[in-house]
Amino acid sequence: MRTQSRRRPPRATLALAAAGTLLAPLLSGCWVGAGGAGSGGDSINVLMVNNPQMVELQKLTAAHFTKETGIKVNFTVLPENDVRDKISQDFANQAGQYDVATLSNYEIPIYARNGWLHPLDDYVAEDKDFDQQDVLEPMRESLTGDDGKLYGEPFYGESSFLMYRKDVFAAKGLTMPAHPTWQQVADLAAKVDGARPGMRGICLRGLPGWGELMAPLTTVVNTFGGTWFDKDWKAHLDSPEFVRATKFYVDLVRAHGESGAAQSGFAECLNNLTQGKVAMWYDATSAAGSLEAKGSPVKGKIGYVPAPVERTESSGWLYTWAWGIQKASRNADKAWTFVSWASSKEYEELVGEEFGWSDVPAGKRASTYDNPAYRKEAAAFQEQTKQAIASARPNDPGVQPRPAPGIQFVDIPEFTDLGTKVSQEISAAIAGRQSVETALKKSQKLAAKISKEYEGR
Numbered sequence: 001m002r003t004q005s006r007r008r009p010p011r012a013t014l015a016l017a018a019a020g021t022l023l024a025p026l027l028s029g030c031w032v033g034a035g036g037a038g039s040g041g042d043s044i045n046v047l048m049v050n051n052p053q054m055v056e057l058q059k060l061t062a063a064h065f066t067k068e069t070g071i072k073v074n075f076t077v078l079p080e081n082d083v084r085d086k087i088s089q090d091f092a093n094q095a096g097q098y099d100v101a102t103l104s105n106y107e108i109p110i111y112a113r114n115g116w117l118h119p120l121d122d123y124v125a126e127d128k129d130f131d132q133q134d135v136l137e138p139m140r141e142s143l144t145g146d147d148g149k150l151y152g153e154p155f156y157g158e159s160s161f162l163m164y165r166k167d168v169f170a171a172k173g174l175t176m177p178a179h180p181t182w183q184q185v186a187d188l189a190a191k192v193d194g195a196r197p198g199m200r201g202i203c204l205r206g207l208p209g210w211g212e213l214m215a216p217l218t219t220v221v222n223t224f225g226g227t228w229f230d231k232d233w234k235a236h237l238d239s240p241e242f243v244r245a246t247k248f249y250v251d252l253v254r255a256h257g258e259s260g261a262a263q264s265g266f267a268e269c270l271n272n273l274t275q276g277k278v279a280m281w282y283d284a285t286s287a288a289g290s291l292e293a294k295g296s297p298v299k300g301k302i303g304y305v306p307a308p309v310e311r312t313e314s315s316g317w318l319y320t321w322a323w324g325i326q327k328a329s330r331n332a333d334k335a336w337t338f339v340s341w342a343s344s345k346e347y348e349e350l351v352g353e354e355f356g357w358s359d360v361p362a363g364k365r366a367s368t369y370d371n372p373a374y375r376k377e378a379a380a381f382q383e384q385t386k387q388a389i390a391s392a393r394p395n396d397p398g399v400q401p402r403p404a405p406g407i408q409f410v411d412i413p414e415f416t417d418l419g420t421k422v423s424q425e426i427s428a429a430i431a432g433r434q435s436v437e438t439a440l441k442k443s444q445k446l447a448a449k450i451s452k453e454y455e456g457r
Contacts, residue, residue: 042070042071042334043071043073043331044100044329044338045073045076046075046076046098046100047075047076047086047102048075048076048077048078048083048101049077049078049079049083049321050077051080051321053155053156054155054321055077056355056359057155057347060354061073061075065341069334069337071334083101087107091324094326094328098326099325099329099331099332099334099335100323100325100326100329100335101323101324101326102155102321102324103152103321103323103324104322105142105319106406106409106415108143108145108152108324109142109145109405109411110411110413111151111324112145112146112147113146115327117145117151117324117325117326118151118324118335119145119149119150120153120325120339121149121150123336124150127336127340129344130344131367134366134367135153135364136366137390138318138392139157139320139364139389141394141395142318142320143322151324152322152324153322153343154320155322155343155364156320156362156364157318157320157362157364157389158285158318158363159284159319159389159391160216160282160283160284160285160307161282161307161385161388162176162180162281162304162307163273163280163281163282163283163287163288163303164176164188164279164302164303165279165298165302166303167301168192168195168199168279169192169303172195176188176305180309181308181310182220185202186248188201189201189202189252192279193279198277199277199278199279200278200279201256201257201279202257202279202282203261203272203273203278203280204253204261204269204281205283206261206262206430206431207263207264207265208420208424208427209420210409210418210419210420211409212265212266212423213265213423214419214422214426215317216249216283216317216408217246217423218409219307219317219397219408220245220310220315221241221242221245221398222312222398223245223309223311223398224242224248224310224311225241225398225400226241226244226245227239227242227400227402228410228447230401230403231403232403233450233451233454233455234451235448236447237422238440238441238444242440243436243440245310246429246439246440250429250430261431262427266283266287269283270283273287273302274290274296274297274298275297285316285381285384285388286363288302288378288384289358289359289378292358292378292381294358300380302380304381304384305384306388312398312399314388314392314393316389316391316392316407317407318408319408320363320364323338323342347361348360348361348365348371352373356377357371357376357377358377362374362378362385366386392407403454412454414450414453418446421443421446422443422447425438425439425443426439426440
């Protein structure tokens with residue numbers, strides 16, 4: 001449960017900030033898709049991201065959900081940047097055009113704080129088949145508002161861990177620790193760098209973006225003892241701990257990381273590990289499904305261990321794409337019927353039967369990891385993924401109290417803009433265009449502006 005004592009700006013200030021700056025500085029602002037004309041009767045409108053798992057959901061809905069319930073679902077499916085922009089506009093205005101939308105654990109607490117979401121507690125209490133306690137605790141907590149009410153149900157979730165080539169390590173006579181420290185990872189990266197022609201030691205994101213470079217780097221900052229803001233909202237980007245963590249990350253990727261690191265994000269690192277261009281990669285647990293997929297050239301060759309640490313016991317992040325129901329929905333009951341189906345155990349079983357268990361939207365329910373069919377299909381990584389999510393600490397990710405929840409982000413509307421601008425400075429350091437000290441000196445000035453807005457409130 002989130003602490004109720006955090007200092008926050010007045011509700012009106014947050015609403016204005018969220019409506020105007022929550023996502024716009026980062027996003028393209030492109031409004032794609034006509035959408036529906038409003039739901040009603042036996043239909044609902046769902047606005048969702050075009051990730052593969054959601055596309056599969058769209059394919060299954062008519063033949064299963066609609067056939068069983070009589071509820072027609074009108075989907076609007078858009079790329080991530082576009083869908084975030086459209087959701088923020090529709091929900092901030094409480095236009096009610098969409099009943100349900102895909103939201104992450106970054107947006108849901110902010111949206112709930114501003115009264116844009118329908119609380120789900122009563123639905124959960126009445127729906128005995130849904131089994132809310134089966135949802136992994138970190139996911140439940142991350143989708144709970146400051147008022148203690150539940151505002152989202154996860155569709156799938158992820159944390160982060162370290163992936164490495166077992167065969168390359170064996171050939172070099174190296175052993176990956178069961179719980180590595182970042183210094184051990186750096187030492188191993190040096191030893192496997194060049195183990196095979198064109199192979200580098202490790203891949204780490206360097207691509208600018210609050211959800212790209214700053215996601216893994218912020219987990220490193222946390223475990224090194226740093227923080228974006230202290231409990232009183234004072235910015236700490238120029239603190240010794242933040243500087244040390246960032247220098248470590250930048251030095252590691254410059255010395256033993258992938259080529260073109262300043263332009264490498266999740267997709268590029270996934271491609272590098274799959275093609276044998278790197279021996280290690282620290283990133284999202286969701287990557288494992290692709291690495292172990294049928295036809296993957298590295299299937300069966302990858303080992304998985306927890307996110308490396310320094311001063312904390314764990315350091316993996318927490319992320320989920322979840323379903324939120326708009327407060328202004330005219331069909332909230334039917335919207336919940338859809339949400340409860342799309343987040344259910346039964347839906348996972350349906351995906352397993354129709355598409356294969358490797359495609360199941362996992363990372364949200366404990367029962368998934370007890371399912372024999374899933375355990376067999378995901379044997380290489382399922383237990384490590386479950387443990388990574390279970391050990392995530394969104395309310396206490398570092399060594400000091402925080403003013404807002406979040407592991408790889410700070411859960412305030414301004415973070416999308418701040419995180420992206422800071423990432424641009426650090427990416428420039430990775431590219432060798434400036435020092436880490438210079439990058440963080442500039443970044444501290446940006447964060448200090450937010451400190452002035454939040455301090456004393």
